[in-house]
Amino acid sequence: MLKHENPDLVLIDIMLPGIDGFEVCRRLRETSDVPVIMVTARNGKEDTILGLEAGADDYVTKPFDTDELCARIRALLRRATNAYATPHGWRTTHRTFGDLEIRPDEGRVLRAGSEVKLTKTEFRLLCELAAAPDKVFSRETLLDRVWGYGYFGDGRLVDVHVRRLRMKIEPDPGNPRYVVTVRGLGYRLDN
Numbered sequence: 001m002l003k004h005e006n007p008d009l010v011l012i013d014i015m016l017p018g019i020d021g022f023e024v025c026r027r028l029r030e031t032s033d034v035p036v037i038m039v040t041a042r043n044g045k046e047d048t049i050l051g052l053e054a055g056a057d058d059y060v061t062k063p064f065d066t067d068e069l070c071a072r073i074r075a076l077l078r079r080a081t082n083a084y085a086t087p088h089g090w091r092t093t094h095r096t097f098g099d100l101e102i103r104p105d106e107g108r109v110l111r112a113g114s115e116v117k118l119t120k121t122e123f124r125l126l127c128e129l130a131a132a133p134d135k136v137f138s139r140e141t142l143l144d145r146v147w148g149y150g151y152f153g154d155g156r157l158v159d160v161h162v163r164r165l166r167m168k169i170e171p172d173p174g175n176p177r178y179v180v181t182v183r184g185l186g187y188r189l190d191n
Helices: 021-031 045-054 066-081 120-131 139-147 155-169
Strands: 010-012 036-040 058-061 095-097 100-103 108-111 114-116 179-182 186-189
Touching: 010 021, 021 036, 021 045, 036 045, 036 066, 045 058, 045 155, 058 066, 066 120, 066 139, 100 120, 120 139, 120 155, 120 186, 139 155, 139 186, 155 179
Parallel strands: 010 036, 036 058
Antiparallel strands: 095 100, 100 108, 108 114, 179 186
């Protein structure tokens, strides 16, 4: 259906006939950056992490409040609409950090001259960190600035996206040079 339609957002249940929602999300992420919310009765911590690592932008467990789900949908749609908007405090000029080049006005990131394919969320996260190099951003601040004010997620969502971002931009993701963890405080982009 995604090949023939251009949805603004996708809601996926995990328990589907024939293929589970995790695999649907992984396959969807191979070709699309459409916002994804997993809506499911599976409320274990492991399932939430699996869903986010499969590529979901949010994870909602049943039973849920419809007003909260609608607020989450609006927040994701707002971010998708403004995916390449100028981040807080940073104009559209490009920035360079070692062999990493960020071009917000083009929506591109290059590492050692080769383009790195990032999702919209990963791009916005990187731009937020790059807006103030060497400054530590708390998970709560990143949730607010990247996912939107009033977002109902928690710090694990930031951690998952930072891990994915590192896999794409770091020469050695296990020993990050750019996106550095500051224990107990959050993350910073080293200059």
